[in-house]
Amino acid sequence: MKILVADDELVSRTLLESYLQYWGYAPMLVGHGKEALEVLKGPEAPLIAILDWMMPYMSGPEVCQAVQKLQKPIPPYLILVTSKADKRDIVRGLQAGAQDYVTKPYDVNELQARVDVGRRMVQLQQLLSQRIGELEDATRQIRQLRGLLPICCRCKKVRDDGGYWSEVETYITAHSDTKFSHSFCPDCYQIALSEFSQQQPRAA
Amino acid sequence: MDAAKIMLIDPGELRSRFAGKGELLRRLAKIFSEQTPQLLARLRHAARRGDAPGVEWTAHTLKGSLLQLGAHTTAELAEQIEAAARTTAPGRSETVMKELELQAAQIQRLLNDVATSPEL
Numbered sequence: 001m002k003i004l005v006a007d008d009e010l011v012s013r014t015l016l017e018s019y020l021q022y023w024g025y026a027p028m029l030v031g032h033g034k035e036a037l038e039v040l041k042g043p044e045a046p047l048i049a050i051l052d053w054m055m056p057y058m059s060g061p062e063v064c065q066a067v068q069k070l071q072k073p074i075p076p077y078l079i080l081v082t083s084k085a086d087k088r089d090i091v092r093g094l095q096a097g098a099q100d101y102v103t104k105p106y107d108v109n110e111l112q113a114r115v116d117v118g119r120r121m122v123q124l125q126q127l128l129s130q131r132i133g134e135l136e137d138a139t140r141q142i143r144q145l146r147g148l149l150p151i152c153c154r155c156k157k158v159r160d161d162g163g164y165w166s167e168v169e170t171y172i173t174a175h176s177d178t179k180f181s182h183s184f185c186p187d188c189y190q191i192a193l194s195e196f197s198q199q200q201p202r203a204a
Numbered sequence: 205m206d207a208a209k210i211m212l213i214d215p216g217e218l219r220s221r222f223a224g225k226g227e228l229l230r231r232l233a234k235i236f237s238e239q240t241p242q243l244l245a246r247l248r249h250a251a252r253r254g255d256a257p258g259v260e261w262t263a264h265t266l267k268g269s270l271l272q273l274g275a276h277t278t279a280e281l282a283e284q285i286e287a288a289a290r291t292t293a294p295g296r297s298e299t300v301m302k303e304l305e306l307q308a309a310q311i312q313r314l315l316n317d318v319a320t321s322p323e324l
Contacts, residue, residue: 011269
């Protein structure tokens, strides 16, 4: 999984890059906030980003605010990393839209656990988004089979929205996942049997 | 290895933290040696110009890299300069800045010693 790392300070960025690679992630490195936002706007953007608070052009919290405005279907999980340890800063960072906050110097195991939480959250959102898509498809199909359907009172053909008449089974097959298996109901079975007997040549 | 160096950065802690990752520590030592003099020069320049935001920013960057390397005492000096710039009391910073430069140079040497030691 790709993770964006945005930090203008090289020691911190190199360390983070090394940890993430060791944990099995694919880090993407940028040196300032504006660049981070450009990457996060892209179609193949990483779904987790670790952002330093103080960066040139755009700070970490400013990036968080801008990302919120993008209203992506699966918003990225944003972790702010900074040596600002004041409680008010933590509140400000989270209010800006970050999902998590880590202070420097961070405990490596704690950071790994927090990044893993981010991965689980993103995977959960992806699953949820996929399920919502499936549900929307199902709802669309159900909607197609609802409402007033004109049917011929003699041949029982139905008229679709385009004005074409088709067999009930053709219509339902086209508008749902239903498949038909052909058989006789008890009444028709009796009729068919009687018709069949009449067609047979009489025994001598 | 003198006592002052041991107080600035813990070689034992560094060795255990970077055990099996000697290449990474050598890379970090090189980055630190290259960027720290530049940052200190930028800090001096900003202080001379009375550029409080510039002093705050550069001191904060220095603090970040020092903390990542476990140099807490020196990071505190950077923090003092950062805080002074925020509260516009740059007069207090000169002595602290000299001490920061001194300690940063010691840390560079110590980092290089540990990074090139055969134990790593």
